Amino acid sequence: MSEALKVEDLSVHYDTREGALQALRDVSITVPEGGIVGVVGESGCGKSTLINALLQLLPENATIPAGRITLQGEDVTRAGTRRLRQMRGQEISVVFQDPMTSLNPVLSIGRQMRDIQYRQQGSRAAKDSRSAAMLGRVGIPDPVGKLAAYPHELSGGMRQRVAIAMAALMRPRVLIADEPTTALDATLEVQIIELLKELQQEIGCAILFISHHLGVIAELCDRVVVMYAGVAVEEGPVADVFLRPGHPYTIKLIECDPGKLKEKVTDLPSIPGSLPDLTDPPAGCIFRPRCDRATEICATPPPRKGLNGAHWAACHHAKVDKA
Amino acid sequence: MTALLSLRDVVVEFPALRGLKALLAPPEKRRVRALDGISLDVLAGETLAVVGESGSGKTTLARAINGLVPLAGGQVSFDGMALDESPDWHAVRRRVAMMFQDPVGSLSPRKTVRDLVLEPFAIHGIRLQNRRDKAVELLADAGLGPDFLHRYPHQLSGGQARRVGVARALALTPALVLADEPTAGLDVSVQGEILNLMNRIKAEHGLTTLIITHNLNILRHIADRIAVMYLGRIVEIGPVERLLSDPAHPYTRALMAANPEPDPTARRERIVLKGETPALNARPPGCEFHPRCPVARPDCASRAPVLEPATTGGRVACHYPLTKETLSA
Numbered sequence: 001m002s003e004a005l006k007v008e009d010l011s012v013h014y015d016t017r018e019g020a021l022q023a024l025r026d027v028s029i030t031v032p033e034g035g036i037v038g039v040v041g042e043s044g045c046g047k048s049t050l051i052n053a054l055l056q057l058l059p060e061n062a063t064i065p066a067g068r069i070t071l072q073g074e075d076v077t078r079a080g081t082r083r084l085r086q087m088r089g090q091e092i093s094v095v096f097q098d099p100m101t102s103l104n105p106v107l108s109i110g111r112q113m114r115d116i117q118y119r120q121q122g123s124r125a126a127k128d129s130r131s132a133a134m135l136g137r138v139g140i141p142d143p144v145g146k147l148a149a150y151p152h153e154l155s156g157g158m159r160q161r162v163a164i165a166m167a168a169l170m171r172p173r174v175l176i177a178d179e180p181t182t183a184l185d186a187t188l189e190v191q192i193i194e195l196l197k198e199l200q201q202e203i204g205c206a207i208l209f210i211s212h213h214l215g216v217i218a219e220l221c222d223r224v225v226v227m228y229a230g231v232a233v234e235e236g237p238v239a240d241v242f243l244r245p246g247h248p249y250t251i252k253l254i255e256c257d258p259g260k261l262k263e264k265v266t267d268l269p270s271i272p273g274s275l276p277d278l279t280d281p282p283a284g285c286i287f288r289p290r291c292d293r294a295t296e297i298c299a300t301p302p303p304r305k306g307l308n309g310a311h312w313a314a315c316h317h318a319k320v321d322k323a
Numbered sequence: 324m325t326a327l328l329s330l331r332d333v334v335v336e337f338p339a340l341r342g343l344k345a346l347l348a349p350p351e352k353r354r355v356r357a358l359d360g361i362s363l364d365v366l367a368g369e370t371l372a373v374v375g376e377s378g379s380g381k382t383t384l385a386r387a388i389n390g391l392v393p394l395a396g397g398q399v400s401f402d403g404m405a406l407d408e409s410p411d412w413h414a415v416r417r418r419v420a421m422m423f424q425d426p427v428g429s430l431s432p433r434k435t436v437r438d439l440v441l442e443p444f445a446i447h448g449i450r451l452q453n454r455r456d457k458a459v460e461l462l463a464d465a466g467l468g469p470d471f472l473h474r475y476p477h478q479l480s481g482g483q484a485r486r487v488g489v490a491r492a493l494a495l496t497p498a499l500v501l502a503d504e505p506t507a508g509l510d511v512s513v514q515g516e517i518l519n520l521m522n523r524i525k526a527e528h529g530l531t532t533l534i535i536t537h538n539l540n541i542l543r544h545i546a547d548r549i550a551v552m553y554l555g556r557i558v559e560i561g562p563v564e565r566l567l568s569d570p571a572h573p574y575t576r577a578l579m580a581a582n583p584e585p586d587p588t589a590r591r592e593r594i595v596l597k598g599e600t601p602a603l604n605a606r607p608p609g610c611e612f613h614p615r616c617p618v619a620r621p622d623c624a625s626r627a628p629v630l631e632p633a634t635t636g637g638r639v640a641c642h643y644p645l646t647k648e649t650l651s652a
Contacts, residue, residue: 042510043481156377157599185376186539186581187596193583194595212510215583239587256511257585258518259540264564266522268544270515274480 003070004206005031005054005092005174010067012049012058019279023049024230025286026067029208031174036200036207038221038238040214042253044275046230047210051178054208055094056084072173089116093167097179099159103151109135109162110147116169131169137202138165138195157188161195168199175200177209181216193220214257218242223310226250229275231286236311246305246313249287285315293317326364327402327499327531328388333361334396335380335387335555339604355603357383359555360397362630365499370525370532372542372563374578375552378600381535382424384552385501388533389421402498417447420497424504426484430476436462436487437472443494465490466520482513489520493528502534506541518545539582543567548637551575554603554611557630561637571633571644573616610642618643 012024024046031037041047052058054069056076069076071092079087096102104112113131120127128147135143138161151159160180167175177196181189193216200207211217217224217238224241226234226249234247245251254260255269273290276282282289284299291298297316305318335358338345345353358380365371373381386392388399390412399406401415423429430439437458444451451457459469465486476484485505492500505521506514518541525532534545542549542563550560551572559572570576577596596615601607607614613623623642633639634646 042512155599155602185537185600187376187577188599189583190581190595213583214511214585218585218587219583242585242587253512254585256515257540258511258514258544259582259584260586261544264543266519266544268515268518270519271512272516 002033003030004033004035004072005029005208006068006070007050007054008068008070010050010053010069011065012046012053013063013065014059015061015063016279021278022230022281023062023278024053025281027227027230027232029225029232029235031206031208033173034200034204034206035223036209036221038217038224039208039210039227040212040217040224040253041227042212044229044278045227047178047212047227049230050227051094051176051210054176055088055092086119089172090119090170091172092174092176093170093172094176094178095160095163095167095180098183099156099163100151100183102163103159105151107150108147109149109151109154113147113166113169116166131165134165134169135162138162138168138199139191140165157184157191160184160188160192164192164195164199168203168205171203172205175205175207177207177211179211179213180209182211182213189216196220214242214254215259226253229281229286230278231314233287233315234311234313236307237309240308240311244307244311246307246311246318247287247315248291248293248317250313287315325367327367328365328399328533329363330388330397330399331362332397333358333384333387333394333399335383335392336395352604354395356395357555357603358387361555361557362397363550363557363560365531365533367531368529369547370534370545372534372536372546372549373552374536374539374542374549376537376578376600378554378603379552380555381537381552382503383555385421385503385533385535389416389419389501413447417495418497419499419501420492420495422488422492422500422502422505424507426481426488426508427476427479429488430484432476434475435472436467436474436476436479439476439487440490440494443491447495449495461490461494462487464493464524466516480513481509482517485509485513485517486520489517489524493524496528498531500530500532502532504536504538505534506536506538514541521545539579551578554600554606556611556640558612558641559633559637559639560630561633561635561639565636569635569645571635571637571639571646572612572641573618573645574612576645577617610640618645 007029009026009028010024011026013020013022064077110128110131114127117127132143132147135146140146140161181192209221221238224238225232228249234250245254252271258268271290285302288294288298302314302316304312304314306312307320336354336356339355340348340353375381387394440458440461441454462471467486546563549563549566550557553574559575570579598615609624609626610628613619628640628642630638630640633644
């Protein structure tokens with residue numbers, strides 16, 4: 001299988017008054033054609049920086065000291081402005097977390113969807129009918145009528161469907177979903193996950209699904225990358241990572257999810273301590289200050305230990321899977 | 324056990340139209356009912372969790388109890404005292420503390436943590452012998468060290484800001500705490516700490532708490548009873564274990580089943596509800612859940628159910644409540 005999107009040893013630094021903030025360090029992620037890869041991590045793990053780097057929308061104080069991002073074999077970090085404009089929306093598109101802020105409040109849905117097709121040949125009517133067909137596909141009732149509607153006239157769930165329709169409109173090769181269900185209610189969350197699965201089948205695009213919600217990742221993705229403080233600490237097939245996690249951070253993160261505990265407990269697990277200062281990250285393993293298994297060897301950079309097939313963890317103490 | 328807080332047929336309305344439109348519209352269209360006849364008791368020492376989706380009226384409920392929105396009908400009584408005829412809110416709020424939704428946003432950005440935790444004393448005109456010691460003591464109770472005293476809200480993480488919110492709520496040793504989404508916006512690894520803190524403080528101070536949440540995962544660990552809201556009404560209320568294991572209302576069941584689990588091997592039998600919650604100004608006739616209900620029968624569209632004791636315990640507003648047999652079928 002070829003790769004739709006490949007991130008190789010990517011580092012992103014931000015220049016700040018305190019020095020270079022190392023938001024991403026040597027992150028590698030591969031999304032195969034038609035695959036769904038999840039990225040899971042908490043606040044400050046570098047999820048947003050990763051998305052901005054993929055789209056080349058990093059702020060001015062960001063630098064990429066090392067690494068490559070290739071979209072279907074083409075290096076995005078070297079692409080010119082013109083080429084990037086072609087890529088965004090056509091070959092790679094994003095569904096953002098909050099559909100109220102990602103849609104333009106003063107333009108009608110139809111106008112915004114026509115704008116996405118600005119590079120396309122065809123009459124206005126043809127573009128509108130294409131938009132309406134896509135709106136209908138994502139489950140919006142009365143799609144033709146909704147073209148004249150403004151975002152505020154739709155409910156939260158409908159707005160997110162519109163955002164997904166826009167992202168899928170040009171049949172991109174890679175769809176980035178940035179916490180698309182976080183702003184939604186539980187019953188809608190399930191509907192949106194089902195919709196993304198169906199669209200992925202139809203369009204055959206690859207999805208990079210970014211979330212802090214372990215349950216959603218477990219449900220939707222084939223592979224998952226666990227990130228902590230700008231570093232990918234573990235990666236593997238969803239079932240392996242969730243059932244036999246190798247990195248202490250992943251183990252803790254899964255333990256912490258209260259949905260995992262079926263009996264009432266008075267003392268809920270948590271991870272003590274806080275994120276390290278990324279302008280001066282600790283030497284060796286990034287999780288060392290909060291890890292209860294840390295020993296002296298952890299002051300040296302941890303190797304990527306293969307656990308079982310494609311499942312690895314960046315930890316000195318990770319045990320190779322016997323199963 | 325006696326009820327510390329009781330609500331009877333509480334109605335809260337908001338204006339739906341303004342200006343000339345409102346004058347020309349028929350009276351029933353001028354206002355929407357955000358809460359429509361809520362009756363519930365919060366017993367002394369218990370934790371009641373109110374769950375529901377956006378727009379179900381959870382937050383309005385907390386605000387109505389605290390007098391932040393006026394009641395259009397019904398009554399609220401706290402510790403035997405009716406709160407409807409312009410009560411002395413100053414005195415009431417000394418005993419009913421509120422934790423607002425946004426941990427950082429609910430703190431004044433121009434005050435230090437020290438001033439923030441001492442603010443309740445200033446508002447209620449309480450003189451303190453030693454202000455610094457009190458602030459340190461309150462922060463320590465919420466798990467923060469004295470080094471936080473001189474920080475500003477923007478220098479706090481979400482979890483730390485939430486702890487300051489807890490310290491503020493507890494400053495005047497209230498009897499009842501209304502916590503609006505205490506875990507919203509917090510990472511999973513921090514969530515546990517905050518809930519442990521709330522559980523510990525509740526036990527130490529003998530607090531009664533009403534927790535508003537849409538986080539279904541935490542219910543089992545914090546609540547004694549759950550009330551499920553839909554479109555400004557309670558559709559089911561009962562003990563937490565019972566609602567989680569044998570929900571009687573189809574909406575409760577769909578809500579509990581809609582929660583994705585972090586286990587790739589978990590069985591995914593769930594009711595995926597059709598459509599979305601209707602708007603408050605377009606309430607369906609009969610049972611308001613019937614257009615989305617997977618087990619609705621024809622008469623559900625015409626007869627409105629009322630909260631009645633369920634066979635599985637608790638009370639449910641459904642003509643055809645689910646039983647253990649229908650659940651397994």
